[in-house]
Amino acid sequence: MMNLQDFLTMRHELLLILVAVIVLIGEIFISDKSKHVIINLTIILFLLHTIVGFLPIQEGKLFGGMYQNDLFRATLKNILNIGVFIILLQSSAWIRKEENHGKISEYFILLLSTLVGMYFMISSGDFLMLYLGLELATIPIAALAAFDRHKNNSAEAGIKLILSSALSSGILLFGISMIYGTTGSVYFTEVAANFGKESLQILGFIFFVAGMGFKISLVPFHLWTADVYEGAPINVTSYLSVISKGAAVFIFTIVLYKVFGQIAEMWNILLYVLAVLTMTIGNLFAIRQNNMKRFLAFSSIAQAGFILLGIMGSNQAGVTSVVYFMLIYILTNLGAFGVVSAISNASGKEDMRDYNGLYKTNPKLSLLMTLALFSLAGIPPVAGFFGKFFLFTSVASLNDYKYYILVLIAVLNATISLFYYLRVVKAMFIDPSDNPIPYFKTDTHARIGLLICVFGVFLVGFVAAIYEAIYKFSSLI
Amino acid sequence: MNILSLFVLIPVLTIIGIILSRSHNMVRWVALAGMFAQLVTAVVLLFAYFAVRNAGNTDAMVFYQDVEWFKTLNIHYCIGVDGISVAMIMLTGIVVITGILASWEVTYLQKEFFISLILLATGVFGFFISIDLFTMFLFYEVAVIPMYLLIGIWGTGPKEYSAMKLTLMLMGGSALLMVGLLGLYFNSSLDGHYTFNLLEIAKVHIPTNLQMFFFPFLFLGFGVLGALFPFHTWSPDGHASAPTAVSMLHAGVLMKLGGYGCFRVAMYLLPEAAHELGWIFIILTTISVVYGAFGAIWQKDLKYINAYSSVSHCGLVIWGLLMMNKTAMDGAILQMISHGLMTALFFALIGMIYGRTHTRMVDKMGGLMKVIPFLSVVYVIAGLASLGLPGLSGFVAEMTVFVGAFQNPDLFHRVATIIVVSSIVVTAVYILRVVGMLLFGPIKNDEYLSLKDAKWFEKLSVGTLVVAVAGVGIAPLWLSNTIMDSLTPIVERLSQVW
Incomplete structure (x- = not known):
């Protein structure tokens, strides 16, 4: 029997739905002229929600184990919350524009409902809930990608996203059905107990990896990424590349460890190949990009390859390194996207060549961008270095020659990535320009967002307590 | 507080001071003051070190401090020094302050220049005091990355190409290092309590086959920074394009990180592999030495000449280390210090000459001795030091x-x-060819007749270095003995039969 008390286990989800509902009601009662109020309203409500998320939670399972919440899963949700909060701040200037006037609350409601989907996905205790959460997380994003519907490429992004998501969901479901057919259950614990390494089960598992591969945009399932990232409005792109990807990585890790833990040796080989492909191809394509959004899209594909290394560690330190890296990645990538978004809002420019001479006109933004890019490349003293180091430590803990070679490939890839990150730095600091982007003042919201990123990027690296806390929770996976 | 932490703290404070500085003049004085404080600390450290040793302390590392950082991974902020590190810290202190003086008249983005320069120095100081390999690697990377901006923004010639080449090659080197370091970490203990602490790892005997696997990674990784053939190609381009102070710091100190890492990490921790595989690297460094020297003959650009000569001299450092006996290793470390001072002096002089004549081509200049005697005489001294005059x-x-x-x-x-x-x-x-063409003979360009000799800060800069070069040359024993004492555990471990 469930009572009200039990429902509070889902506090994160309930609160978030409440926020979305309040925004929806606000939309009805706020007059057309003062719709801007909704922006601040949402941001404040979401901030409260984020803070409440850190309060002690009630652990437990609901719906016969379909849903479960514990400190580990709450931490994952909190990490996503921080990212979404920054994105809300960054989208303020964009959503305020005349062309979006009638769609302010739509944006926020869609954004929040995808987040609810991700919460359910992270908290899922069986494949059905996982699938439900995944769909809830994906479909509103397609609408968001097509948000600038008067622009051709935005509409294209929307349709591309929905088609490739449908395909990947299909593949995922197919895999789940095979697993269900051979093990007789969709619950994670029961599947794990009945997993007998039969070939049909393995096939189901491979379909599952392929389906998740689409969501995390691993090579060779990455082909939708660049076009969607380029076409979608920039804040949606940042949402896709950090929050969406983050949630998918989290649940992918959880399922691999909890359900397919017995065949860790098998998926280690699979991930080995995927990681090498993803890092290398993501990097090589990123070198050729001049559009900043496409550039960051390919860079984020490459980053996903690094994350796989952490997953391969197959132990508590491995989970920790993945979660820790995702936290850093969210802060870092949002820093980079924040700058791109601020520049795009102020001048409409998104090409790398337009960034020439930016340091002369906008030194603070340039420095921020440099920090973010260094962190993405894994250069100390910013947090990216620690994140990458621990990912590599995780895979090296298998202590086998072939994994050391993988580390070598990964760090060489990090070096390649440094090449294209430095291209942006070069544009901003070194290349002269006749027509640099003139000085502009970033709006207060975006500034706060960027400040959080900067502090985060320094703090998360040096404050070991954050790592230790994640390590402690990771035992609950 | 431990005196060693000051070496990281002072540069950081200096950087903050520079950021807060209001005027052009204030920036450079703050930078100078900060680095002077650093040098004074280095001198204090030197005497404190002697005092501790004279008091009978025979620990491998003194001023040892160990602060836990990432608990579950057993990563510590662990620092300590022996005679070799103290000597390297002294060298760095001297080169950095003379570098600041040599860039006294930088005007373009001056604040950023000094910040990057001091950040670079922070990395170098941090590297030399680290005992924990994680901290060491962190500082190593901190030292490498400001180079890109320093060369790319303030450099000359094909600066963007050189800066990118240098950064990528050094980062590629750190890719090798990363593998080696993780290899050491995960083989540092049998009971799963892994450590990055140098001294702890030195107590463990890592199986020979693993040593053979990881040694090339570590040695090549550090070797790239030490301009080991065939990974030296970043060095001539990088040094030639870099602004004066950066060439000084880079050739004078940063390249020494490579040599230092080679014996402190690769050879000390993997002694058997060092014996087994040493011959490969002896061949490579022999090529470095000879090739660098011949390369220098063909060059016409002063900076390229000195860069190739650096390849040759740094090759000698690693070559000497690989001879694996106390005398040769002692000499190799002396060579690090000697080359550091000497090459910094050279690059400072080249920068000063270039600032006056606006060319670095040897064949376009001549007779400088008549117009700028001070700089010319110092150039001769540096040249003589370089060719090994007693x-x-x-x-x-x-x-x-x-x-x-x-x-x-x-x-x-x-x-x-x-x-x-x-x-x-x-x-x-x-050396003699350049001295002859550059300083003697007729003056080839009438504009040179109106050249002014060194200003006060230039005199101070090169003067300090000349005193140091002569000091090491005239009274080498105290330095040599200090290094010798600290080499004992390393050589013992290298000659131990397992």
Whole structure:
């Protein structure tokens, strides 16, 4: 029997739905002229929600184990919350524009409902809930990608996203059905107990990896990424590349460890190949990009390859390194996207060549961008270095020659990535320009967002307590 | 607070001071004051070190401090020094302050220049005080990355190309290092309580096959920074394009990180592999030494000449280390210090000459002795130190290396020694040729007649370095003995039969 008390286990989800509902009601009662109020309203409500998320939670399972919440899963949700909060701040200037006037609350409601989907996905205790959460997380994003519907490429992004998501969901479901057919259950614990390494089960598992591969945009399932990232409005792109990807990585890790833990040796080989492909191809394509959004899209594909290394560690330190890296990645990538978004809002420019001479006109933004890019490349003293180091430590803990070679490939890839990150730095600091982007003042919201990123990027690296806390929770996976 | 932490703290405070500075003049004075404080701390450290040793402390590392950082991974902020690190810290202190003086008249983005320069120095100081390999690697990377901006923004010539090449090659080197370091970490203990602490790992015997696997990664990784052939190609381009102070710091100190890492990490922790695989690297460094020297002969650009000569001299450092006896290693470390001072002096002078004549091509200049006698005389002194004139630092170092190297009785080592010794002649050729063409003979350009000799800060900068070069040359024993004492555990571990 469930009572009200039990429902509070889902506090994160309930609160978030409440926020979305309040925004929806606000939309009805706020007059057309003062719709801007909704922006601040949402941001404040979401901030409260984020803070409440850190309060002690009630652990437990609901719906016969379909849903479960514990400190580990709450931490994952909190990490996503921080990212979404920054994105809300960054989208303020964009959503305020005349062309979006009638769609302010739509944006926020869609954004929040995808987040609810991700919460359910992270908290899922069986494949059905996982699938439900995944769909809830994906479909509103397609609408968001097509948000600038008067622009051709935005509409294209929307349709591309929905088609490739449908395909990947299909593949995922197919895999789940095979697993269900051979093990007789969709619950994670029961599947794990009945997993007998039969070939049909393995096939189901491979379909599952392929389906998740689409969501995390691993090579060779990455082909939708660049076009969607380029076409979608920039804040949606940042949402896709950090929050969406983050949630998918989290649940992918959880399922691999909890359900397919017995065949860790098998998926280690699979991930080995995927990681090498993803890092290398993501990097090589990123070198050729001049559009900043496409550039960051390919860079984020490459980053996903690094994350796989952490997953391969197959132990508590491995989970920790993945979660820790995702936290850093969210802060870092949002820093980079924040700058791109601020520049795009102020001048409409998104090409790398337009960034020439930016340091002369906008030194603070340039420095921020440099920090973010260094962190993405894994250069100390910013947090990216620690994140990458621990990912590599995780895979090296298998202590086998072939994994050391993988580390070598990964760090060489990090070096390649440094090449294209430095291209942006070069544009901003070194290349002269006749027509640099003139000085502009970033709006207060975006500034706060960027400040959080900067502090985060320094703090998360040096404050070991954050790592230790994640390590402690990771035992609950 | 531990005196060693000051070496990281002072630069950070200096950087904050520079950020807060209001005027052009204030920025450079703050930078100078900060680095002067750093040098004073280095001197204090030197005497404190002697005091501790005289008091009978025979620990491998003194001023040891161990602060837990990432608990579950057993990563510590662990610092400590022995005689070698103290000597390297002194070297860095001197080169950094002379570098600041040499860039006294930088005006373009001055604040950013000094910040990057001091950040670079922070990395170097941090590297030399680290005992924990994680911290060491962190500082290593901190030292490498400001180079890109320093060369790319303030450099000359094909600066973007050189900056990118240098950064990528060094980061590629750190990719190798990363593998080696993780290999050490995960083999540092049998019971799963892994550590990055150098001294702890040194107590463990890592199986030979693993040593053979990881040694090339570590040695090459550090070797790239030490301009080991064939990974030296970043060095001539990088040094030639870099602004004066950066060339000084880079050739003078940063390249020493490579040599330092080679013996402190690769050889010390993987002694068996060092013996087994040493011959490969002896061949490579022999090529470095000879090739660098011949390369220098063909160059016409002063900076390229000195960059190739650095390849040659740094090759000698690693070569001497690989001879694996106390005398040769002592000489190699003396060579690090001697070359650091000497090459910094060279690059400072080249920068100053270039600032006046606006060319670095040897054949376009001539007779400078008549117009800028002070700089010219110092150039001759630097040249003589470089070709190993007794009484200056170069002689002491090279002599010790060769004496040590010849103690190896087998044919291979002796042939290598003879080849390397012969490079001294080549060195003399390129040094004397440049001195002759540049300083003597007729003045080729009438505009040079109105050149002014060194200003106060330039005099102070090169003067400090000349005093240091002569100091090491005239009274080498105290330095040599300090290094020798600290080499004992390393050489013992290298000669131990497992």
